[in-house]
Amino acid sequence: MSGNHFAAWMEAIQQRTEIALGAILPEASIAPQRLHEAMRYAVLGGGKRVRPLLVHAAGQLAGAAPARLDRLACAVELIHAYSLVHDDLPCMDDDVLRRGKPTVHVEYDEATALLVGDALQALAFQAIAEDRVSDNAAVQLEMVTLLARASGSRGMAGGQAIDLGAVGKQLTREELEFMHIHKTGALIRASVLLGAQAGAPLAPEALARLDRYGKLVGLLFQVVDDILDAQADTATLGKTAGKDAEHNKPTYVTLLGLSEARTLADVLLADARDAIASFGPAAARLDELASFIVHRRF
Amino acid sequence: MSGNHFAAWMEAIQQRTEIALGAILPEASIAPQRLHEAMRYAVLGGGKRVRPLLVHAAGQLAGAAPARLDRLACAVELIHAYSLVHDDLPCMDDDVLRRGKPTVHVEYDEATALLVGDALQALAFQAIAEDRVSDNAAVQLEMVTLLARASGSRGMAGGQAIDLGAVGKQLTREELEFMHIHKTGALIRASVLLGAQAGAPLAPEALARLDRYGKLVGLLFQVVDDILDAQADTATLGKTAGKDAEHNKPTYVTLLGLSEARTLADVLLADARDAIASFGPAAARLDELASFIVHRRF
Numbered sequence: 105m106s107g108n109h110f111a112a113w114m115e116a117i118q119q120r121t122e123i124a125l126g127a128i129l130p131e132a133s134i135a136p137q138r139l140h141e142a143m144r145y146a147v148l149g150g151g152k153r154v155r156p157l158l159v160h161a162a163g164q165l166a167g168a169a170p171a172r173l174d175r176l177a178c179a180v181e182l183i184h185a186y187s188l189v190h191d192d193l194p195c196m197d198d199d200v201l202r203r204g205k206p207t208v209h210v211e212y213d214e215a216t217a218l219l220v221g222d223a224l225q226a227l228a229f230q231a232i233a234e235d236r237v238s239d240n241a242a243v244q245l246e247m248v249t250l251l252a253r254a255s256g257s258r259g260m261a262g263g264q265a266i267d268l269g270a271v272g273k274q275l276t277r278e279e280l281e282f283m284h285i286h287k288t289g290a291l292i293r294a295s296v297l298l299g300a301q302a303g304a305p306l307a308p309e310a311l312a313r314l315d316r317y318g319k320l321v322g323l324l325f326q327v328v329d330d331i332l333d334a335q336a337d338t339a340t341l342g343k344t345a346g347k348d349a350e351h352n353k354p355t356y357v358t359l360l361g362l363s364e365a366r367t368l369a370d371v372l373l374a375d376a377r378d379a380i381a382s383f384g385p386a387a388a389r390l391d392e393l394a395s396f397i398v399h400r401r402f
Numbered sequence: 403m404s405g406n407h408f409a410a411w412m413e414a415i416q417q418r419t420e421i422a423l424g425a426i427l428p429e430a431s432i433a434p435q436r437l438h439e440a441m442r443y444a445v446l447g448g449g450k451r452v453r454p455l456l457v458h459a460a461g462q463l464a465g466a467a468p469a470r471l472d473r474l475a476c477a478v479e480l481i482h483a484y485s486l487v488h489d490d491l492p493c494m495d496d497d498v499l500r501r502g503k504p505t506v507h508v509e510y511d512e513a514t515a516l517l518v519g520d521a522l523q524a525l526a527f528q529a530i531a532e533d534r535v536s537d538n539a540a541v542q543l544e545m546v547t548l549l550a551r552a553s554g555s556r557g558m559a560g561g562q563a564i565d566l567g568a569v570g571k572q573l574t575r576e577e578l579e580f581m582h583i584h585k586t587g588a589l590i591r592a593s594v595l596l597g598a599q600a601g602a603p604l605a606p607e608a609l610a611r612l613d614r615y616g617k618l619v620g621l622l623f624q625v626v627d628d629i630l631d632a633q634a635d636t637a638t639l640g641k642t643a644g645k646d647a648e649h650n651k652p653t654y655v656t657l658l659g660l661s662e663a664r665t666l667a668d669v670l671l672a673d674a675r676d677a678i679a680s681f682g683p684a685a686a687r688l689d690e691l692a693s694f695i696v697h698r699r700f
Contacts, residue, residue: 130555130556134556135560135564135580136555136560136563136564136567138563138567139555139559139560139563140555143555186520187520190516190517190520193516195511195512195513195516196513196516213493214493215493215494215566216563216566218488218491218493218494218516219488219555219559219562219563219566221520222484222485222488222519222520222523222553222559223554223555223559223560223563225520225523225524226523226550226551226553226554226555226557226559227550227554227555229527229546229549229550230547230550230551230554233531233543233546233547233550234543234547234550240539241538241539241540241542241543242539244539244543245531245532245539245542245543245546248527248531248543248546249528249531249532251527252524252525252527252528252531252532253524253528255520255524256521256524256525256528257428257434257437257438257441257517257521257524257525258428258432259524261437261517261520261521261524262433262434262437262521264517265434265436265437265514265517265521266433266434268513268514268517269434269436282433
């Protein structure tokens with residue numbers, strides 16, 4: 105439970121996630137080679153792997169087998185990776201830098217980046233359906249449905265559509281929150297629930313507490329992202345900094361100011377920790393992860 | 403089994419598919435409204451619904467419940483629809499007309515078209531996982547996996563990547579076939595197998611015959627598509643005609659000539675009918691569908 109302990113755990117999960125992703129992505133030697141090479145470029149060798157960390161932390165709480173959590177971690181990370189590739193395209197955010205490397209459409213080309221995203225989404229559903237991640241096949245079908253809902257028009261993709269419509273507009277805090285609950289929040293929330301569902305069945309009340317934690321952490325993640333984007337330079341961030349302001353996109357910082365955004369992050373962190381407090385030491389990793397998300401520097 | 407009979411059956415399946423798609427797509431009144439409106443625009447009110455027809459024809463052979471086949475028909479049609487939306491984008495085929503209407507990025511905008519495709523793919527997996535389409539949940543997970551594989555980098559998306567790489571190149575017939583087996587064939591084949599898996603379990607040998615039928619019909623579909631593209635004018639086709647030649651894309655017509663391409667279609671049709679002949683009258687719809695695919699005019 106100490107800080108060092110947590111850092112070692114986090115690194116171990118990041119490493120095993122990298123290995124699992126490397127195994128599930130087709131080798132670049134398999135046709136179509138260029139597409140497979142670009143898919144590996146988009147997914148491997150970078151990223152904080154926040155969603156896989158949440159899958160594993162929630163899965164540990166529910167006593168899930170780590171190999172199953174690896175599959176789920178891959179599924180959510182593949183969805184996340186596809187969304188970044190498409191989000192970086194010229195018709196969306198038009199970004200050239202991601203995780204310190206040229207974005208996929210810059211390194212390859214736009215058509216390839218489009219297909220990389222499409223194929224990564226299909227691979228995510230293959231990852232969650234192909235091998236057993238629950239003792240109960242009916243539960244596993246619910247997990248597929250959960251991932252589909254979190255990714256679709258009433259989840260992540262819907263959040264990006266709301267984001268598109270918000271450029272240059274003055275949003276209320278409620279509207280901003282509605283956007284982020286979809287855009288970033290839905291997949292983060294799904295990560296927590298999927299990890300939990302891979303283990304022994306939890307009482308509905310326990311799942312509800314985890315869901316509350318997931319919702320709060322999703323918002324927390326976005327508030328901190330906005331703070332970092334407003335503060336950091338491009339080198340530290342590994343992606344182009346200050347893009348939101350430049351694109352006239354509403355953020356928590358533009359809406360609340362830096363100081364109040366920081367206060368909001370503190371409140372959300374306290375609420376998220378509170379939501380899982382009654383699990384006791386079993387929820388230690390979830391607790392530490394919430395703190396990590398606030399105190400990260402990139 | 404008469405022609406009229408078949409035409410009525412086909413129209414009935416097309417109508418119930420339209421209704422099922424309309425029900426599974428979120429209403430345009432639900433936020434994000436513009437995205438949902440564009441998703442409905444992309445999917446509803448057009449298309450031959452070849453893949454849903456194959457789902458139902460194969461499902462009838464296996465005695466599957468029509469309501470289950472509707473879910474599966476939606477799943478494959480949503481994947482098909484998303485692929486058309488992305489395929490029409492400026493960075494891909496850059497097409498302005500589809501099913502006699504402006505393409506999604508023309509009617510809306512590129513970013514919306516990108517998200518429409520992404521959200522339709524997620525909805526396809528929701529459609530196949532959310533409600534029971536098999537008595538056996540483990541079989542249903544196999545069906546999800548089948549759809550994911552058929553859609554991904556070693557299926558449809560991979561075929562499109564091969565297509566991209568083929569522009570301006572002289573392909574051998576084997577290379578052209580490899581491309582189409584992925585690009586069009588994988589989802590058509592999956593449609594047949596998914597329909598069959600929704601019914602009573604079939605012997606592996608029977609599934610293998612259906613798979614052979616699906617593979618042949620997939621190729622047949624593409625050969626006829628190439629013939630129609632070379633012959634038709636835009637008004638008849640409902641999409642921009644002659645694009646393949648204009649884009650210097652290899653087709654069966656450019657490779658074999660029109661007359662030999664027609665002969666190939668006849669051979670493929672005979673082989674496809676032969677593959678399912680031993681099912682007898684139970685396979686009548688599949689037989690008629692193969693003929694319809696050859697003799698269609700659009």
